[in-house]
Amino acid sequence: MKRRTVLALGAAAALPWPSAAAEATPLKASNTGAKFRWWWPHGLVDPAEIAREIDQMADAGFAGAEIQDVHHSVRADLDAAGHGWGTKPWRDAVESALRQAKRRGLTIDIAVGPSWPAAVPGITPDDPAAAKELVHTVTPFTGGITAPVDPDVLAVQIARLVSANVLDPASVRTLTPAGGQVEVTVPEGSWLLFTYKVRGSGQEPEGGPHTVPASYVVDHFSAAGTRAIVDTWDRLVLTRPIRQLLREAGGDLFEDSIELETDWTLWTPDFPAEFTRRTGTDLFSVLPILLRPKGKFLYAFDSDTTNHVRDAADQVLSDLYHEHHLVPLRDFAHRLGLQLRAQPYGLNTDAIRSATLLDVAEGESLGFKNLDDYRVLASARDMAGKRILSCESAAYANGAYSTTWNKVLQTMGSVFAGGVNQAVLHGFAYKQAPGAAWPGFAAFSPYNGNGIGYAEAWGPRQPTWRHVGDVAGWFARTQKVLQTGTARADLVFFRQKGWTATGIGAPWATNDGIPIGWTHGFADEASLALPAAKVRDGRLGPPRYKALILDGDVFRGKDHTLSVRAAHQLVALARAGLPVVVVGDWSDVHPAPLKPIVADLLAAPKTRVAADQTGIPAALEALGVRRDVEYERSSLMTVHRVDGDADYYYLANARHAENRTITAIDQDVWLTTTSRWSVPVRIDAWTGERTGVAYTREGNRVRVRATLQPGQSMLLAFQRGRADIPVRAFVDPPLALTGWELSVEDWQPSGVTRHELTLTELLPWSSIPELADVSGIGTYRTTVTAEKAGRALLTLGKVVDTCRVRVNGRPLPPIDVLQPVADVALRAGRNTIEVEVATTLLNRLRTTSPEVFGIAARQGYGLLGPVSLRWYR
Numbered sequence: 001m002k003r004r005t006v007l008a009l010g011a012a013a014a015l016p017w018p019s020a021a022a023e024a025t026p027l028k029a030s031n032t033g034a035k036f037r038w039w040w041p042h043g044l045v046d047p048a049e050i051a052r053e054i055d056q057m058a059d060a061g062f063a064g065a066e067i068q069d070v071h072h073s074v075r076a077d078l079d080a081a082g083h084g085w086g087t088k089p090w091r092d093a094v095e096s097a098l099r100q101a102k103r104r105g106l107t108i109d110i111a112v113g114p115s116w117p118a119a120v121p122g123i124t125p126d127d128p129a130a131a132k133e134l135v136h137t138v139t140p141f142t143g144g145i146t147a148p149v150d151p152d153v154l155a156v157q158i159a160r161l162v163s164a165n166v167l168d169p170a171s172v173r174t175l176t177p178a179g180g181q182v183e184v185t186v187p188e189g190s191w192l193l194f195t196y197k198v199r200g201s202g203q204e205p206e207g208g209p210h211t212v213p214a215s216y217v218v219d220h221f222s223a224a225g226t227r228a229i230v231d232t233w234d235r236l237v238l239t240r241p242i243r244q245l246l247r248e249a250g251g252d253l254f255e256d257s258i259e260l261e262t263d264w265t266l267w268t269p270d271f272p273a274e275f276t277r278r279t280g281t282d283l284f285s286v287l288p289i290l291l292r293p294k295g296k297f298l299y300a301f302d303s304d305t306t307n308h309v310r311d312a313a314d315q316v317l318s319d320l321y322h323e324h325h326l327v328p329l330r331d332f333a334h335r336l337g338l339q340l341r342a343q344p345y346g347l348n349t350d351a352i353r354s355a356t357l358l359d360v361a362e363g364e365s366l367g368f369k370n371l372d373d374y375r376v377l378a379s380a381r382d383m384a385g386k387r388i389l390s391c392e393s394a395a396y397a398n399g400a401y402s403t404t405w406n407k408v409l410q411t412m413g414s415v416f417a418g419g420v421n422q423a424v425l426h427g428f429a430y431k432q433a434p435g436a437a438w439p440g441f442a443a444f445s446p447y448n449g450n451g452i453g454y455a456e457a458w459g460p461r462q463p464t465w466r467h468v469g470d471v472a473g474w475f476a477r478t479q480k481v482l483q484t485g486t487a488r489a490d491l492v493f494f495r496q497k498g499w500t501a502t503g504i505g506a507p508w509a510t511n512d513g514i515p516i517g518w519t520h521g522f523a524d525e526a527s528l529a530l531p532a533a534k535v536r537d538g539r540l541g542p543p544r545y546k547a548l549i550l551d552g553d554v555f556r557g558k559d560h561t562l563s564v565r566a567a568h569q570l571v572a573l574a575r576a577g578l579p580v581v582v583v584g585d586w587s588d589v590h591p592a593p594l595k596p597i598v599a600d601l602l603a604a605p606k607t608r609v610a611a612d613q614t615g616i617p618a619a620l621e622a623l624g625v626r627r628d629v630e631y632e633r634s635s636l637m638t639v640h641r642v643d644g645d646a647d648y649y650y651l652a653n654a655r656h657a658e659n660r661t662i663t664a665i666d667q668d669v670w671l672t673t674t675s676r677w678s679v680p681v682r683i684d685a686w687t688g689e690r691t692g693v694a695y696t697r698e699g700n701r702v703r704v705r706a707t708l709q710p711g712q713s714m715l716l717a718f719q720r721g722r723a724d725i726p727v728r729a730f731v732d733p734p735l736a737l738t739g740w741e742l743s744v745e746d747w748q749p750s751g752v753t754r755h756e757l758t759l760t761e762l763l764p765w766s767s768i769p770e771l772a773d774v775s776g777i778g779t780y781r782t783t784v785t786a787e788k789a790g791r792a793l794l795t796l797g798k799v800v801d802t803c804r805v806r807v808n809g810r811p812l813p814p815i816d817v818l819q820p821v822a823d824v825a826l827r828a829g830r831n832t833i834e835v836e837v838a839t840t841l842l843n844r845l846r847t848t849s850p851e852v853f854g855i856a857a858r859q860g861y862g863l864l865g866p867v868s869l870r871w872y873r
Contacts, residue, residue, distance in 0.1 A: 033063030043090030061472030107251030114210030125200025352498030353526030372505025378419025379521030399455030400445030410711025485643030692723030764860030
């Protein structure tokens with residue numbers, strides 16, 4: 001009977017959830033620009049320098065910074081006792097950052113503790129607030145056993161082995177010690193004696209020490225753990241000036257991903273009682289198959305219940321994480337005038353539910369394996385009526401001082417296609433720290449003493465910082481469009497589990513749907529329980545999903561199961577008129593209570609069955625479901641947002657996964673609009689210029705042309721009115737520009753030296769002996785004689801990395817890094833064209849720090865071309 005209870009109730013678990021709107025989210029001034037993750041060598045910083053660095057970010061056009069106590073690269077003593085996280089020098093620096101941010105209109109975000117995971121000083125590993133683990137011993141025996149038992153043992157159990165690592169569930173029995181020992185006689189067979197003891201995991205935050213006394217990771221599943229965070233902030237962080245400044249210039253209270261580590265089994269003291277209360281099953285009757293040292297399960301039952309038991313356990317821990325950690329921490333942030341932004345993954349927790357509870361959910365471009373990892377969070381954001389999905393952006397392994405903005409923009413062009421609309425760039429490094437070599441402190445380079453480390457240390461130390469305002473403008477304009485109105489998508493895939501950062505998405509959508517224009521999101525039991533998850537006019541929720549697709553549990557081999565509550569939700573949606581596609585033969589659905597509910601779902605008028613995923617298109621066609629965007633198969637991806645009767649589209653030549661190869665595209669695209677009378681306007685994300693585009697309209701569908709390089713994107717707004725469409729008529733073949741004078745600023749620890757060269761052909765600096773190890777800024781000059789004044793397109797070809805163009809001494813507007821083409825006005829006679837190119841620091845660091853960077857190959861910097869000029873009228 002207990003096994004039956006686990007199947008029927010454990011999968012559907014739990015008590016009422018806290019409301020996503022328990023407290024109103026504080027309103028902040030809207031600033032759509034990108035932020036930086038700002039790394040400090042804890043409090044060993046100068047408040048005046050902190051204010052200067054705020055000015056540097058503000059002058060470049062960024063929206064804010066997130067203070068992080070991160071210093072994996074430093075091996076010198078950082079005086080954690082005198083200058084660590086939460087000390088007076090650290091508080092003085094935080095106050096300086098907030099004051100200057102207030103003056104400059106930036107926001108300052110602060111991490112919940114020193115580094116990650118969330119940890120605080122002042123507790124010991126065995127404190128009730130500290131993270132816990134369940135330590136076990138296993139003793140094989142036959143016939144019987146007498147064994148001593150420690151007084152602090154949690155429980156002693158026996159179970160019979162059916163075969164290697166497989167247990168008989170009916171044999172699991174908890175023993176009661178007597179006189180400091182247990183004694184038991186058993187039938188024939190191989191048996192195991194288990195003892196369990198709870199202790200503190202002793203986990204400390206990454207990259208310490210950060211504090212004296214040491215900080216320990218809190219229990220993320222107990223109220224005591226969150227209370228310890230709040231009490232520590234009250235005690236160490238929240239001076240009266242900081243409290244006031246947080247309301248005036250604070251943005252987010254931030255928590256990194258849930259990286260709880262233990263060599264044993266993750267635990268929380270209330271787990272046995274909560275598991276029983278939420279599932280109706282005694283935890284100890286199934287405890288042996290939940291043992292998971294170093295992330296690997298040791299035993300299973302000889303039945304089909306094992307996965308259901310483990311899923312129920314994950315769900316209980318997920319609920320405890322939400323109820324005792326996320327919601328109280330969010331409410332604490334609100335009391336400070338902040339929002340809670342967090343990365344709600346790392347364990348098997350329901351990240352979809354997390355994203356509905358958080359003010360701002362966040363993913364990461366390094367840890368996420370494909371764009372569906374973002375869509376899981378974006379879909380929850382949209383159903384919950386939130387505005388932002390953030391991303392820890394552009395962290396690359398072994399990318400320190402070699403990351404180009406070209407690479408960053410290619411990454412973000414795709415990430416934005418997954419639903420992200422805020423970048424927190426990884427990162428801006430404080431100027432200096434003890435023992436740091438030129439060009440200064442970098443949080444992750446050298447990594448653990450000698451590795452190149454993670455990208456990047458942005459700021460004035462980078463030659464490309466001279467042009468970074470152009471990049472900041474691209475982020476601000478792109479994110480503004482992606483934050484406008486509400487999202488729209490065609491399909492929603494039901495997930496039995498709301499996990500993310502798994503790389504497991506919707507295979508049909510990835511392989512066949514997206515390449516021809518379909519858009520999609522994800523829902524689980526949590527998001528379908530939201531007030532907005534209603535069907536109106538045959539569409540679901542704010543994203544206006546046109547159909548729901550139900551498949552087996554992708555995390556359990558397409559097992560045909562779901563919670564009873566979720567099954568009722570799906571039936572209610574189908575009866576309300578939402579088209580549903582059920583994939584596969586669900587005649588084997590389990591547990592038994594699901595059979596009549598699924599039968600009701602299959603009998604609904606707008607339900608269709610597809611034998612497998614290849615049958616989804618035919619089922620959608622039979623239901624009359626048509627996608628909003630259509631194009632010939634390609635790597636194009638779109639995001640659609642609607643604000644009243646205005647439509648906004650983001651079109652990107654995007655990679656679904658980082659290692660996927662894509663090529664340039666040039667094709668027609670059909671887009672659906674809310675109004676039949678709106679016209680398309682292209683918004684140049686680099687300059688802000690708005691121009692009409694050529695189009696054809698058929699009812700509420702509009703055909704436009706998309707011409708995009710890999711990773712490149714375009715912004716379209718459909719609004720009423722008219723828009724002038726620029727038309728260029730080229731009058732001559734392109735003119736190749738090959739002869740250049742090159743002046744180079746060579747950045748070195750001792751300062752800047754200069755090189756002057758005459759080039760008859762464009763070569764990478766690494767192929768020019770005088771420049772092979774040079775990093776810095778180069779200015780290319782050439783002259784062009786025009787018979788009469790006119791306009792031309794200057795195509796630069798390949799440029800590494802950023803560039804700006806001047807014609808006759810006048811700077812031109814910013815140029816797209818991924819397609820460097822400039823529209824130039826030429827006068828009659830001689831014209832001077834200058835192309836200023838900025839590089840990374842890698843090539844110089846190969847010579848100044850060869851022990852770290854010497855293993856890297858030189859980068860091919862410079863204006864590489866081919867460069868051409870083509871007149872038009």
